[in-house]
Amino acid sequence: MTNSWNIPHWLEKEVRERDKQCVYCGENFTPASVSKKTCASWEHIINDAKIITRENIALCCCSCNASKGQKKLSTWLQSKYCLDRDIAKEAVAPIIQKAIESGQ
Numbered sequence: 460m461t462n463s464w465n466i467p468h469w470l471e472k473e474v475r476e477r478d479k480q481c482v483y484c485g486e487n488f489t490p491a492s493v494s495k496k497t498c499a500s501w502e503h504i505i506n507d508a509k510i511i512t513r514e515n516i517a518l519c520c521c522s523c524n525a526s527k528g529q530k531k532l533s534t535w536l537q538s539k540y541c542l543d544r545d546i547a548k549e550a551v552a553p554i555i556q557k558a559i560e561s562g563q
């Protein structure tokens with residue numbers, strides 16, 4: 460059993476409990492009906508839909524997801540979007556810090 464992003468329900472539950480805020484900018488999630496920017500969206504940290512692990516699946520806000528797009532994490536972190544919002548290694552969620560340390 461998987462959701463429409465091909466994420467198994469056990470993993471979806473685990474990630475939803477871990478990522479209560481955007482893993483990048485720390486924004487609290489809101490329903491999409493409230494804001495299209497701060498709604499939660501599924502993020503593949505390494506942009507490969509085949510890597511479905513607790514280390515690669517995270518929840519980030521729609522705004523960060525749209526900005527990151529297909530970019531590699533380390534490349535995206537250099538972008539104006541991240542610089543403007545102080546999205547940096549020291550500020551992101553531990554799951555993202557681990558990904559940065561492993562060279563993503």
Ligand SMILES: [Zn+2]
Pocket residue numbers: 481482483484485486519520521522523524
């Ligand atoms: Zn965000």
